[in-house]
Amino acid sequence: MIQTNVRIEHDLLGEREIPNDAYWGIHTLRALENYPITGKTIGSYPDLVHALAHIKKASAEANLQLGLLSKEKTNYITKACDRILAGEFHTEFVVDVIQGGAGTSTNMNANEVITNIALEIAGHSKGDYRYLHPLNDVNMSQSTNDVYPSSIKLAAVFSIRGLLSALKSLQMSFRKKSEEFKDILKIGRTQLQDAxxxxxxxxxxxxxxxxxxxISRLKEATSLIGEINLGATAIGTGINTDIRYSKIVTEILAKQTGFDLNAAPNLIEATQDTGAFVQLSGVLKRIATKLSKVCNDLRLLSSGPQGGFNEINLPAKAAGSSIMPGKVNPIIPEVVNQIAYEVIGNDITITMAAEAGQLQLNAFEPIIAHSLFKSIEHLTAGCKTxxxxxxxxITANRELLESRVKTSAGLATALNPYIGYENATLVAKRALAENRSVESIVLELGLLEEKxxxxxxxxxxxxxxHSL
Structure with a gap:
């Protein structure tokens, strides 16, 4: 027998040669040719791959319960999915994350990879779909239009766990610093002026x-994406599914993942509505915006050291200049600022893609997924660094801060209840004009006793x- 390094597969467009060592098939090959867009594959998002494997496994078990899929085929499919969930075969998910077809190529890629893993487990050759078929068996009771959005939601829940952990850890770091600095007086500012x-x-x-x-808002947004539309198939009418399938598969998937998932009450609405992604992205934008504001503060408070605020010292992490010796820049806040700008841009992309959906399906969920996962992934990394x-x-320049308080005209505000606004204004103006302390001027004018x-x-x- 002549051995070749390719196998022949066919689809509605004709036949194509597929590398024998590839677990993907002809539908994936078409996508590779059609979408050379970002160079970033769906396999580079492990949470999305895991979500797809979970859904295919749950679907097989649901179809078994309904008597639609044999126990033998179900066993091979679940074993293949378990291997993917264990981290194998992620490099076989080769389709570009940005694609046309509302995610069909992602679903096809998953169907083909799972089928060919299962065929090998069963002792058959890859591509021998007489024994197990990617569409008739692995995709049974499913459509891209319910698998893909459900997988994005599930993957988002997986990813958000890491972001929540990073946010909580960062929060505790700020809490420790607030305790460390609790006795250090400084001048607060409004509109960059001493307050x-x-x-x-x-x-x-x-x-x-x-x-x-x-963190609270992110948890709330996460709870909204627990509503999935498995069983909707093409447009939400549930064509080609058993009436019991949606409930059963959702319950199995919830048990598999440990997440609080529920079937959408109206599958037609759920199939076309991407509002949950818009909501989640909006929360990610909120987090990014506030993190960026914090980083702006850190850069400002550490500015100088001689010509700026110089109130705190950020740890030196790299030489700051190829020409200015000794210069050190606030590089970590700067990179987090840039992540924030990206997340804000991703939110606009998600908003526009959600708005562009037409009638019973949104064709632009791939760019929603890509933008959403980038935001979560980069925010998580940003929080950690x-x-x-x-x-x-971070350390504080304690002596400098305290000396500024003593000579600040802002102290005059604290005297308002005791000497009146007009007298306090006079004291503040003289303190600034004469470069003297508020305390010395109040005593000189006899406005209050020293004690x-x-x-x-x-x-x-x-x-x-306090009590006045």
């Missing part, structure tokens, strides 16, 4: 609280509400 005293710990505690709020390479190593003045200007009085 009133606060502690550096209070400043860092706001970042802790901000992240906590974002911000914590490890920046926040953990009372020192009591008013105690740190705990300056930085929190």
């Amino acid at each position: 009133v005293p606060m502690t550096l710990g209070q400043e860092f505690s706001t970042y802790d609280v901000m992240l906590g709020e974002d 911000l914590e490890i390479n920046c926040i953990e190593g 009372k003045l020192k009591e008013i200007l105690r740190p705990e009085i300056l930085t929190s509400p």
